[in-house]
Amino acid sequence: MKSLIRFLSSIKLAIFLIIIITLTSILGTLIPQNRPPQEYLKHYGQLASLLQKFQLTHLYSSWWFLTLLIFFSLNLIVCTLTRLKPKLRRIFSPQIAQEKKRILALQIHETLEKSISLEEIPEIIKKIFKKYHFRLKIQSTNNQIYLLGQKRIWGLFGADLVHLGLLIIVVGGIISGFTSFRTHLNIRQQEVIPVPQANFTFR
Known part of the structure; x- marks a missing residue:
C-alpha cells in the first residue's frame, strides 16, 4: 500500500x-x-x-x-x-525546542552574546517579534528557552x-x-x- x-x-x-x-x-x-x-x-x-x-x-x-x-x-x-x-x-x-546542531545548520543563523538574565530574553524577543507581526511561541526546557516566530504561515x-x-x-x-x-x-x-x-x- x-x-x-x-x-x-x-x-x-x-x-x-x-x-x-x-x-x-x-x-x-x-x-x-x-x-x-x-x-x-x-x-x-x-x-x-x-x-x-x-x-x-x-x-x-x-x-x-x-x-x-x-x-x-x-x-x-x-x-x-x-x-x-x-x-x-x-x-x-510545531516543534519549538531544537537541537543546537539543527539551529546552526540553518542557512541563516546568528549567535549573540548578551549580559542579560535568561528571564529578560523572552520579553525582549516578544517586543521585536510583535513589531514585525510574528506569532511567537515559547518553550522552556533544562534551563534553556526556545522561541519560535511564525509569519504568513498560511503561505504553506x-x-x-x-x-x-x-x-x-x-x-x-x-x-x-x-x-x-x-x-x-x-x-x-x-x-x-x-x-x-x-x-x-x-x-
Whole structure:
C-alpha cells in the first residue's frame, strides 16, 4: 500500500503525465476533432482509418485520454494529502525546542552574546517579534528557552491551492469527456429531426 501511495504521489509521475497530456493535447489541436468520417478521408486519405482507430478524431473523449486525466487527478489528490499532515502539524503544533546542531545548520543563523538574565530574553524577543507581526511561541526546557516566530504561515498552502485549481479543471475535463457528445445533422427545409441522446428536436 505504501509503495502504491509513493508511486501515485511521485513528482516524476506528475511530470510524465503532464508531458504526455500536453503532447496529446497538441495532437488534438492539430487534428480537427469530431468531424464527419468522410472529411477525414478527404484530407488524410488512408491515414484516416489509423486516426479513427486510435481515437485521435475525438481525442478529448477517448478512453485513453480520460485515463490519463484520471491518473493525473489521483496524483494531485494523493500528493496533496500526503503533504497536508506535516503542514498542519507545522502550523498548529510545531516543534519549538531544537537541537543546537539543527539551529546552526540553518542557512541563516546568528549567535549573540548578551549580559542579560535568561528571564529578560523572552520579553525582549516578544517586543521585536510583535513589531514585525510574528506569532511567537515559547518553550522552556533544562534551563534553556526556545522561541519560535511564525509569519504568513498560511503561505504553506499555496501549492495545495494550485493543486486544487488544477484538479477542478481536470475533473471538469473528465466529466465533459464522459457526458458530452457531438453530432452532425443534415436538415431539409421544414423538416423536424430529433437530436440523438437529447430530449429536443431541430427544425
